[in-house]
Amino acid sequence: MSLPRRSLTVVAVATLTLAGLGVNATAAPVAPSTTAAGRPVPEQRAPVARGLIVQTTTTTPSDGALAATDDALGSKADVATDDKLTGKISTIDFDQTVSTEVASKVADEVAKRADVVWAAPNTLRQHQAASPTPVNDPYFPNQRNVWDSTATSPAGGYSVKAPSLWRKTTGSDSAQVAVLDTGILPNPDLDGQVVPGWDMISADSPMALKNAGDGGGRDGDPTDPGDWATAGYCGRNSPAYPSSWHGTFVAGQVAAKADNGIGIAGVAPGVKVQPVRVLGHCGGWDSDIIAGITWASGGHVAGVPDNATPSQVLNLSLGSTYDTKAERDEFCVPYAAAASAARARGSVIVAAAGNDGANANLAVPASCSGFVSVGATSLKGFSSIYSNIGSTVDISAPGGDTLVEGAGDSVLGLGNTGKTGAAAPAYVRYEGTSMAAPEVSAGAALLRSLLDTVGTPTASEVETALYASVSPFRAKSSTYANKRVVFNGDAYYVDLNCTGHSWCGRGLLDLSRVEVPLTPTTITGDVRIGEPLTATPGSWVRVPADPYYIWMRDGEPITGAYSKVYHPTQQDVGKSLTVTIQPRIYPFSKFPSTSAATVPVPAGPDVWMTTSPDPITYGKPFTTTVEVVADYYQPDQVIDNGEIQIRRADGTVVATGTTHDVAPQDGQPNRVAAEITIPGTAWKPGTDLLRAAYLGAGSTPAASSEQQPFAIRRVVPAVATSLATRVRHTSHASVRVTVTAPPFSNPGPTGTIQVFDGSRRIVSTTLYGSALGRKTIRLPLLKKGAHSIKVKFGGNTYVASKYSISRRITSY
Known part of the structure; x- marks a missing residue:
C-alpha cells in the first residue's frame, strides 16, 4: 500500500531500569482500523x-x-x-x-x-505520550535527544543541543515551567527542582466516569496517585493499562538535576517545575485543564488560592485530534480564551501536536490560538511516524521513532516501577510528542532566563526567540520520501521528510543556534591614525552570521563606523575606542558584546595617497604620490623623513619608499612626500584596497592614510590557433593553441582550454604554466563535412577568458 502520508500511532513502550536490571513493560498492541482513505489509525475510545x-x-x-x-x-x-x-x-x-x-x-x-x-x-483529553558542557549524570550519554554524542555531522546530531546553551545559562528561578499533567512523584533527580503546585482535578461526583483517583477534589497536593485503568473502565472495550507516571517523566525532561552524579539531566536543569495535576484515570477534563492553565499562569480560579509563584512557561503534553475543522473550532474556543489570558500575563504555552499520525490542524489544544504546537522527530531528524503533521505545527523536537528506527530511538526519562500505585523511582524510555513538547518548554525557559537579564519579556518575545533557535530540517531523502514501514504485519510506504513540506513547523529546536556571547569582543590592530582596527568576536553560543558593528569614541557612537574594520582619524586622537557586535536577529539583538576600550589614540600626522582615476590592467605598474602632512591644528609641526609602506588591509606590503623634503609654502602645513611605484604584478584584480603607512621617524609619530580603492582589470589574452583545412574522416586532426598574456611568459598563463565544433564542446583540457602558453590538442574523429573549430581559454584570477577566431576544416 502506498500512502501520501501516515495516519499511524505507535504503541508506547516503556523500559524500566531498576537495580541494574532492565524490565520491558510493553502495552498490548491495539489493532488498527482503516480510514476511508485507506490509512491505518489506532483504535480510539469514544469521546x-x-x-x-x-x-x-x-x-x-x-x-x-x-x-x-x-x-x-x-x-x-x-x-x-x-x-x-x-x-x-x-x-x-x-x-x-x-x-x-x-x-x-x-x-x-x-x-x-x-x-x-x-x-x-x-x-476528556489524554497525554501524548561529546557535549560542549560535560556533566556527570551516568545516563546522560544515552540522552540523545538532549545531546547526541554518537553523531559527528552535525555535531550533536539532531538533538536539541542544550549543552551548547548551558555554557551561558542552565536556567534561572525567573523561568519556571508548569507541567500540566498527571501530577508528580518524588525522584532523586527532581530533589530541589520542584515548587508547590496544585491538584486541579475536580471532584468525581456526580460523574459516572471517575478520573480523580485520589479521593478528593481540587487541593494543594499534586502527587500522582497513578492513572491506570482496568479493561472497560474508560469506555466500552477500552483496554487495561498500567500507570504511566507521565507527569514525572515530563518534569524530568524539563528540569532533572544535572551534575548530581545520578540519572539524567533535564534540558533546563537550572529551572524549577511546578506540577499541576489535570490528568487522572482515562485522561483529563477540559475544565480542569483550562483551570490549570489559568492558575499556573497567575490567573484566578474560583475556589482555589491564587498561585504564589506563577509559571512563565506552561507545558501541556496532552490533547485530542478531531475529524473535522468544525469540531476543532468548537473545542478550541475555551482553550483560546484561556491561552489569551495566560499570554497576557506573560506565560508561553507549549502543547504536544499529538500522536495520531494525522492532521495536526485538528489537534486540541495544540492547534488552538495561543499555543506553541510541537511535532516529534526521530533521532535521525525525520518526522516521527506517529507525529501529527500540518501547518499549525510551530516547531519540532526529538520524540523518538522506534517503529521506523528501532528500539534505541526513544527518549530516556524518569518513571516509577509501580503498575498502579507508586513504588520505586525508575528510569524509563518513552516516545511521542509528549516527549518533544517538554524539550521545547525547557528551551523556552532557558530563553526566558536569558531575556529576563535585560528586562521582562512578553510571551511573544520568548516565542520569537524560540522560533529563532531552530536549525533547518535535514536535507530531503528519497528513501524517507517513500519509507517502508511494517505495522501489525502490513507494509506501508510513508513520507517522513520535513524538508519540502510545511507540516513540521519552522525547524528543529537547536539551542546551539542561540546568538548570545560568552566572552567579550576584542579589538586587534595597532592603535594609531589610519591603521585598521578589527572587531574580533569572542566566544558565542553561536557567532552571529551578519551582525551589526558599532564603533564608539569615548562611549559615543561614531557616525558611519558600522563595519568590522575601523580606521582611526584625527578626531579620535586622545580618545579611547570600543566596538560592539550586535546580532541582527530579534530578540538576540538584546545581547550585544562590547570590547574593552583601547588605549587613547596617539597624535600623528595626516597621510595622503593618490590613486588612479582609471582602471589599471594587471601587469601595469602605477606610481602613487604619498604626502605626510602636519596636523591642521599644528601646521608648524616638524615632519621628519621616513619609510613609507604601501599595504593591503591584511597588512601585506606591496611596495616601499622613502620620503623627501617638500619646500614649504605660505599658509600650508609642513610636509614630506614620496613617489612610490607599485609593481604591476603586485595587484589583485578587482578592487584592490591599499593604504600608505608612514612608519614614523625622529619626533614624528607613525600614521597611515585612509584606504584607497584601485580598480584592477585582468589581462586580456590573445588566443591564436593553427589547424589544417582538410582531414580524412578516419584520421585525427590537431589544433595548435597559443595563449599570450603579458606579463605571463615564463611560466606562461594557466587555465582550462575548451575546443568547440560549432556550439558543441568536443575537447576539454588544461594549459599549464610550464607549457609557456602553447598546447597541441588532438581532436576526436570528425564526421564527413565542414566543421567550424574554435578554442576558448578559460582564464584565471589574473587573466580573462577569451575565444579564438573560428577555423574551418573539412572532413572527407
Whole structure:
C-alpha cells in the first residue's frame, strides 16, 4: 500500500531500569482500523463529555441558561451543578457523561442565548505520550535527544543541543515551567527542582466516569496517585493499562538535576517545575485543564488560592485530534480564551501536536490560538511516524521513532516501577510528542532566563526567540520520501521528510543556534591614525552570521563606523575606542558584546595617497604620490623623513619608499612626500584596497592614510590557433593553441582550454604554466563535412577568458 502520508500511532513502550536490571513493560498492541482513505489509525475510545464550559455575560450562568441546557439535553442527562471557573467562565456539569456529539449540539443551543458569549463541551483529553558542557549524570550519554554524542555531522546530531546553551545559562528561578499533567512523584533527580503546585482535578461526583483517583477534589497536593485503568473502565472495550507516571517523566525532561552524579539531566536543569495535576484515570477534563492553565499562569480560579509563584512557561503534553475543522473550532474556543489570558500575563504555552499520525490542524489544544504546537522527530531528524503533521505545527523536537528506527530511538526519562500505585523511582524510555513538547518548554525557559537579564519579556518575545533557535530540517531523502514501514504485519510506504513540506513547523529546536556571547569582543590592530582596527568576536553560543558593528569614541557612537574594520582619524586622537557586535536577529539583538576600550589614540600626522582615476590592467605598474602632512591644528609641526609602506588591509606590503623634503609654502602645513611605484604584478584584480603607512621617524609619530580603492582589470589574452583545412574522416586532426598574456611568459598563463565544433564542446583540457602558453590538442574523429573549430581559454584570477577566431576544416 502506498500512502501520501501516515495516519499511524505507535504503541508506547516503556523500559524500566531498576537495580541494574532492565524490565520491558510493553502495552498490548491495539489493532488498527482503516480510514476511508485507506490509512491505518489506532483504535480510539469514544469521546465523552461531562458537561459544558461557558462564558456568560453574567457572573455565573443564569437560571435561564441552566434551564436551556437541561432542555437541550432531553433524556440524555440532567444538569447537576454549575461552578465558576475564572472570570465569567463557568462549567455546567451533567449528572452523567454523554457523547461529545450530544454535548456539541447542547452547546450550540445554549450559545444562541443572549446571555451566553460561547459554549463548548467539557471533554476528556489524554497525554501524548561529546557535549560542549560535560556533566556527570551516568545516563546522560544515552540522552540523545538532549545531546547526541554518537553523531559527528552535525555535531550533536539532531538533538536539541542544550549543552551548547548551558555554557551561558542552565536556567534561572525567573523561568519556571508548569507541567500540566498527571501530577508528580518524588525522584532523586527532581530533589530541589520542584515548587508547590496544585491538584486541579475536580471532584468525581456526580460523574459516572471517575478520573480523580485520589479521593478528593481540587487541593494543594499534586502527587500522582497513578492513572491506570482496568479493561472497560474508560469506555466500552477500552483496554487495561498500567500507570504511566507521565507527569514525572515530563518534569524530568524539563528540569532533572544535572551534575548530581545520578540519572539524567533535564534540558533546563537550572529551572524549577511546578506540577499541576489535570490528568487522572482515562485522561483529563477540559475544565480542569483550562483551570490549570489559568492558575499556573497567575490567573484566578474560583475556589482555589491564587498561585504564589506563577509559571512563565506552561507545558501541556496532552490533547485530542478531531475529524473535522468544525469540531476543532468548537473545542478550541475555551482553550483560546484561556491561552489569551495566560499570554497576557506573560506565560508561553507549549502543547504536544499529538500522536495520531494525522492532521495536526485538528489537534486540541495544540492547534488552538495561543499555543506553541510541537511535532516529534526521530533521532535521525525525520518526522516521527506517529507525529501529527500540518501547518499549525510551530516547531519540532526529538520524540523518538522506534517503529521506523528501532528500539534505541526513544527518549530516556524518569518513571516509577509501580503498575498502579507508586513504588520505586525508575528510569524509563518513552516516545511521542509528549516527549518533544517538554524539550521545547525547557528551551523556552532557558530563553526566558536569558531575556529576563535585560528586562521582562512578553510571551511573544520568548516565542520569537524560540522560533529563532531552530536549525533547518535535514536535507530531503528519497528513501524517507517513500519509507517502508511494517505495522501489525502490513507494509506501508510513508513520507517522513520535513524538508519540502510545511507540516513540521519552522525547524528543529537547536539551542546551539542561540546568538548570545560568552566572552567579550576584542579589538586587534595597532592603535594609531589610519591603521585598521578589527572587531574580533569572542566566544558565542553561536557567532552571529551578519551582525551589526558599532564603533564608539569615548562611549559615543561614531557616525558611519558600522563595519568590522575601523580606521582611526584625527578626531579620535586622545580618545579611547570600543566596538560592539550586535546580532541582527530579534530578540538576540538584546545581547550585544562590547570590547574593552583601547588605549587613547596617539597624535600623528595626516597621510595622503593618490590613486588612479582609471582602471589599471594587471601587469601595469602605477606610481602613487604619498604626502605626510602636519596636523591642521599644528601646521608648524616638524615632519621628519621616513619609510613609507604601501599595504593591503591584511597588512601585506606591496611596495616601499622613502620620503623627501617638500619646500614649504605660505599658509600650508609642513610636509614630506614620496613617489612610490607599485609593481604591476603586485595587484589583485578587482578592487584592490591599499593604504600608505608612514612608519614614523625622529619626533614624528607613525600614521597611515585612509584606504584607497584601485580598480584592477585582468589581462586580456590573445588566443591564436593553427589547424589544417582538410582531414580524412578516419584520421585525427590537431589544433595548435597559443595563449599570450603579458606579463605571463615564463611560466606562461594557466587555465582550462575548451575546443568547440560549432556550439558543441568536443575537447576539454588544461594549459599549464610550464607549457609557456602553447598546447597541441588532438581532436576526436570528425564526421564527413565542414566543421567550424574554435578554442576558448578559460582564464584565471589574473587573466580573462577569451575565444579564438573560428577555423574551418573539412572532413572527407
